[in-house]
Amino acid sequence: MSGRAIARSTARLAGALLLALAAGCAQLVPQTIALRTDWPAGVPQSVELTGVPFFPQDEYQCGPAALATVLVHSGVAIAPEPLVREVYLPSRHGSLQAEMVATPRRHARISYPLAPRYGDLLREVASGNPVVVLQEIGYLPLVPKWHYAVVNGFDYPSGTVWLRSGTERRQAMPFTAFERTWMKSGYWAMVVTAPDRIPVTATEQGWLAAVLAFARSEQGEPLTRAYAATLKRWPDSLPAAVGLANQHHARGAIAESVAVLRAARRKHPQSAVVANNLAQALSDLGRQQEALALIDQVADPAHPFAAEVRATRELILQRIGRQKSGNR
Structure with a gap:
């Protein structure tokens, strides 16, 4: 083979290697690569939430430290130590995602798992919500080392993600390196907010699921705020309207419950649940004939809620009967 042919062959080989390497990089950090041409609309390329608190973690206790970080940022006065018994599992030397998601509810906060998208993480940070992430930071392939940290900023021009992590108040990681550690958890991430502060990336279905989980451990004013915020964000949400009306009714604000249900009935005239609950509330106000x-x-x-409707009707008839007896 001539020298010129060898040179051409070498050039082709080098070009193929470069293409292979480029393809390999894209496969390793697909979401980082996608951000180059698909940066989230409306999100600035540089944000840092400097007011996010920092709690240096003890060994294996990154979960409590990360939770304390986002809870304090959301307005809860707490340190990592009390959270250890709520989320830390000594047998695993760490915390499971289930405990991380459930614990904020015990402190009147809602935890919302994010979709596994870099763009959603960036949107939340840009909106003022630090994001808890789960990373795999081990050096040995067969010995994973799972770690919770809190993303509180990013600077895309320099390719930097900032985290509250371990003993580092301002850990800087390249976008690519961060994605490599984060993707191994399935891009697991969550935000923790006050009940009336809905994450910017929340979907109606996802947020309602978070609120319903919150309702299992929290009632009263925080839950009322959550339903009210939900109905404000999604005015046509039937579950939010029913939930808010139920909360008003539970605290004795029957007229407010009626107002919410009347608005819901105008939007959902076929809903037997709304009609049943509105009839119950009207009856509680003494308006038996209208009910x-x-x-x-x-x-x-034949309706799925026929038993509830029948029970409400019987209650109304009993009250009408007592009214008639009292008027004799």
Whole structure:
């Protein structure tokens, strides 16, 4: 082979290697590569939440430290130590995601797992919400080392992600290196917010699931705020309207419950649940004839909520009977 042919062959080989390396890099950090041409609309390329607190972690206790960071940022006065018994599992030398998600509810906060997208993480940080992430930072392939940290900033021009992590108040990681550690957890991430502060990336279905989980451990004013915020963000949300009306009713604000249910009935005239609950609330206000006329509109024995409707109708009839007896 001539020298010129060898040179051409070498050039082709080098070009192929460069393409292979480029393809390999894209496979290693696909979301970072995608950000080059698909940066999230409306998100600045440089954000740092400098007011996010920092708690240096003890060995294996990154979970409590990360939770304390986002809880304090959300307005809860707490340190990592009390959280250790809530999330730390000595047998595993760490914390599971289930405990990380559940614990904020015990402190009147809602935890919202993010979609596994770099763009959603960036949007949340840009909106003022630090993000808890799960990384695999081990050096040995067969010995994973899982670690929770809190993303509190990024600077895309320099390719930097900033974290509250371990003993580092301002850990700087390249976008690519961060993605490599984060992707091994399936891009697991969550934000923790006050009940009336809905994450910017939240979907109606996802947020309602978070609120319903919150309702299992929290009632009263925090839950009322959560439902009210949900209905403000998604005015046509039937579950939010029913939940908010139920909270008003539970605290004795029957007129407010009626107002919410009337608005919901205008938007969802076929909902037997709304009609049933509105009839119950009207009856509780002493407006029995109006309640009876309403409940009779949905008294369908084949309906899935037929038993509840029947029980409400019987209650209204009993109250009407007592009214008639009292007027004799």
